[in-house]
Amino acid sequence: MSEPENKKPKTDESDPAPIKCEDLIIDGWFHERGTLWPGQAFSLKVEEILYNQRSEYQDILVFKSESFGNVLVLDGIIQVTERDEFAYQEMIAHLPLYAHPDPKKVLVIGGGDGGVLREVARHPGVEEISICEIDKDVIEVSKKYLPGLAKGYDDPRVTVHIRDGSKFMEENQESFDVIITDSSDPIGPNSVLFETPFYNSMYSSLRKGGIVCTQGECVWLLLDVIKPLVNSIKEKYSSVEFAYTCIPSYPSGQIGLILATKDRGSCKTAARQPGEETQKALQYYSADMHSASFVLPAFAQRAIFE
């Protein structure tokens, strides 16, 4: 125990063994074996590697899969597949947006692939959409290999900021009706996005009546992260709730979403509904799904809220 107590795990480029996505392709299959889900793995058959480079921040891999379309992998973890991405993008965007009666200004943190932007842009009442993505290479790669997501950048209301979301929020206090944090898992530098100070920053950057929606991890895997986080942010936010969406390519087949409000009550019932044409274009979200997505399995409900 000669290590100083405040030593952080190495996460920068000098790390002696950074993850190489390519090493996870064995016998033609990409194997996702994350440290956050020991003993289980999801694999996709690879047809062709389309891109593999290390950016300033992470190892980026894009491959064409046999049955899930193109797949974006960051530091060994599947972020997006063309086949099921809508289940995540629609829910992380439309739960807070339809829970809000009149969102005008929206901030997206992370989400460099553009999929969340695409969904936010379905709301005609939204006037400004800002995105803070720290890794410009993710944006460029997505524009090339995930055009169905990156078309979100085409909307004229979108402004791109290649920078740290926390710093941007410091300069934009009480500015947003909805903040959506589309982050990776709580490993290394991403851990801060699952800690109380980041939620305090979002709170300060929300307008009165505002709503945040963040990637909240999976109740089957990370209750130990979810429960203390939810408890901690309850002290500041008016309401803190947990929903989830089912998505086959994420570990254990689902991912949670934390919804927290400033001077507003529950988000469980939609304040607005998609119009007929919008609903036809949606593949996962509906007003019924909105409410149903907050109903957790009994074990998770007890663990997080009792």
Add this chain to the structure above:
Amino acid sequence: MSEPENKKPKTDESDPAPIKCEDLIIDGWFHERGTLWPGQAFSLKVEEILYNQRSEYQDILVFKSESFGNVLVLDGIIQVTERDEFAYQEMIAHLPLYAHPDPKKVLVIGGGDGGVLREVARHPGVEEISICEIDKDVIEVSKKYLPGLAKGYDDPRVTVHIRDGSKFMEENQESFDVIITDSSDPIGPNSVLFETPFYNSMYSSLRKGGIVCTQGECVWLLLDVIKPLVNSIKEKYSSVEFAYTCIPSYPSGQIGLILATKDRGSCKTAARQPGEETQKALQYYSADMHSASFVLPAFAQRAIFE
């Protein structure tokens, strides 16, 4: 094209290449690569192989996994893991049982591990529980390696029939308030369980007001099987509905459930609720989850019901 049109795939023991579960363990991991979900695979790390024998009907493997407890595999497909089995057993049993105001006689087809029996036995009003499991080895293996499930056999209301469920139903017309079919996937001999004649047999074996609940496959994988089946059985049953449960160890992380009634309306709202003590013992089901589980992603709702 010299094959006769009515040639069926070979499924009996003379098949030249029957599945050997053991062949799916590579480098200490069990890899589930089913023909029904090409290009994707779920894997579990193996600590110890506890049992591997071919029964009269199928290849049976039980292994101790690193993080999912003991795992039962039939013909290469994961059937049960101790870690998440409750998500399936509770939902396939309690959706029809709590939708029925007063179920007295219950038939379980398949489900040799005993997990469904365990859940049915939570209902004090149920007087008789019959189970038809064709493979006695599954029962014996479960009693030895999955005692948390097989304890379902201990209930004095349970009668075990080692035989084909269809034949049993022929001899028991208009007999059951609830019939639960806990089957494997529609491959080989199991295919008949996903066809109209089997649903007709269940209908004839139901009492007035009765409900069937069957393993209904995953909307992400087998809409092509689900949609025609639902459409076909609508002609006979008073109501046909589709629910689902999320379970990490099943392909794509979830499995559907078909609920169909005889002289009864929708099952979407529970007619009864678990008492306080029962609810504490449940890990997945609740009255809220009952209703929420019928809310499908927009793409699946449209595909199956529009």
